[in-house]
Amino acid sequence: METKYACDGCGECCRTYLVVASESDADREPRIRAVGERLEAPEGTPANRYRLIPRSEQGSCLFLGAGNRCSIYDTRPRTCRQFPAGSEMCQDVRRFAGLPMLLPYVGITVNGRDVGHGAVV
Numbered sequence: 724m725e726t727k728y729a730c731d732g733c734g735e736c737c738r739t740y741l742v743v744a745s746e747s748d749a750d751r752e753p754r755i756r757a758v759g760e761r762l763e764a765p766e767g768t769p770a771n772r773y774r775l776i777p778r779s780e781q782g783s784c785l786f787l788g789a790g791n792r793c794s795i796y797d798t799r800p801r802t803c804r805q806f807p808a809g810s811e812m813c814q815d816v817r818r819f820a821g822l823p824m825l826l827p828y829v830g831i832t833v834n835g836r837d838v839g840h841g842a843v844v
């Protein structure tokens with residue numbers, strides 16, 4: 724039995740953490756290069772080249788849209804793809820925002836395929 728977490732789209736990670744994209748992220752999604760704050764050496768490196776929460780704004784990621792939707796979801800930076808729902812970082816920002824903890828669910832698999840889930844109570 725594997726415990727999983729499903730992101731509920733609260734968007735707090737996109738408002739709280741320093742979101743930085745790489746040159747290869749920007750090659751895949753040109754809007755990152757167009758609107759991100761470019762970081763030069765020594766702070767900036769190819770892996771950390773564009774801030775998506777500009778220092779001047781200190782708000783949310785430039786790509787966070789209405790309803791907490793990521794406007795570049797399919798081509799979002801690797802760091803966003805790897806951010807794990809239900810992780811300590813996820814739960815921390817939810818707590819700071821006054822949101823309840825993200826609850827785990829139990830994945831139901833048939834012949835190794837994920838076919839649904841049931842809430843853990």
Ligand code: SF4
Nearest residue numbers: 730731733734736813
């Ligand atoms: S903080 Fe967690 S639940 Fe909220 S959007 Fe980010 S990953 Fe999803």
Ligand code: SF4
Nearest residue numbers: 737784786787793803
């Ligand atoms: S690029 Fe999308 S997923 Fe990543 S922080 Fe911005 S809004 Fe969130």
